[in-house]
Amino acid sequence: xxxxxxxxxxxxxxxxxxxxxxxxxxxxxxxxxxxxxxxxxxxxxxxxxxxxxxxxxxxxxxxxxxxxxxxxxxxxxxxxxxxxxxxxxxxxxxxxxxxxxxxxxxxxxxxxxxx
Amino acid sequence: xxxxxxxxxxxxxxxxxxxxxxxxxxxxxxxxxxxxxxxxxxxxxxxxxxxxxxxxxxxxxxxxxxxxxxxxxxxxxxxxxxxxxxxxxxxxxxxxxxxxxxxxxxxxxxxxxx
Numbered sequence: 001x002x003x004x005x006x007x008x009x010x011x012x013x014x015x016x017x018x019x020x021x022x023x024x025x026x027x028x029x030x031x032x033x034x035x036x037x038x039x040x041x042x043x044x045x046x047x048x049x050x051x052x053x054x055x056x057x058x059x060x061x062x063x064x065x066x067x068x069x070x071x072x073x074x075x076x077x078x079x080x081x082x083x084x085x086x087x088x089x090x091x092x093x094x095x096x097x098x099x100x101x102x103x104x105x106x107x108x109x110x111x112x113x114x115x
Numbered sequence: 116x117x118x119x120x121x122x123x124x125x126x127x128x129x130x131x132x133x134x135x136x137x138x139x140x141x142x143x144x145x146x147x148x149x150x151x152x153x154x155x156x157x158x159x160x161x162x163x164x165x166x167x168x169x170x171x172x173x174x175x176x177x178x179x180x181x182x183x184x185x186x187x188x189x190x191x192x193x194x195x196x197x198x199x200x201x202x203x204x205x206x207x208x209x210x211x212x213x214x215x216x217x218x219x220x221x222x223x224x225x226x227x228x229x
Contacts, residue, residue: 004158040124042204042219043159056216090158101147101166104217106158 004107006091012113015081021110023074023091031055031097032074033104034066035090043090049074050097081114088112117142117209119220127226128195136190136223138205144183145207150190153202153222162203163190195227 004025013019023032031050035043048056049068057066063085065077074091088109094102122137138148146167151159165172165181165188172179178191192199202222209218 040221042221045216045218048216088156092158101164102217103149103161103164104159106160109156109158111156 004091004093004105006089006107006110008110009108010111010113012115013078013081014115015083017081018077018079020078021076021089021091021112023076023107024072025093025105026072027093027095027105028071029093029095029105030071031094031102032068033092033094034064034074034076035092035106037088037090037109047076048097055097078112081112083114086112086114117145117207117218119205119207119218121203121205121220121223123223124221125224125226127228130195130197130227130229132195134192134195134199134225134227136203136205136225138188138190138220140186140207144186147208148179148181148188149206149217150177150179150188151204151206151219153204155202159204159219192225195225197227197229200226 007022033048034046037043045058046060047066052068063080067075090109091107092104094104118141120139128134149164150162153159163179165179176193180189202224204219204222206217206219
């Protein structure tokens, strides 16, 4: 199974809502990532978890809160978002982290719209 | 940090021709360079990885070259098909302290016309 799954596919939320994005992989990968992608832009790294510990936080605002409950699951909790946070949120995984040769497997993404 | 430039935002070619996409980087030469394909509204899909000591890598109709002197990678799709239409992203390591993270170029939108 080389698939990364993400739920939901689409999400519309108000600025006062709290919601969560979920990501799951069963490839035994030890590194998981959250990226944000705006239209016609490349994916931008937000967070990296390695062995279930947060390794990188790319100075992401605290209204985004990642969580890694176990080696297969990655969540992104959203609270008090702004309209400019509307984007495609991508989850990815790789065998390991910190090695330049690692290739990443991406999920289909969650299309988020903040009203 | 690395700055990556993919030569054009969009490339249109005729079916059957060879598409050539360019990726240039500005700082240190990475040990590895990767190419991904992304379809609209979907996550990127890994295609090929090339090492700095490899001049060329092939996979079916795909070919990647890596010239560390020019700080450039070329990505070729031979006998292109309309199904090859997508955005192609190059990605390379960008060191963040002691760890490497992957930084993506903006991508080139390839359209193959029947």
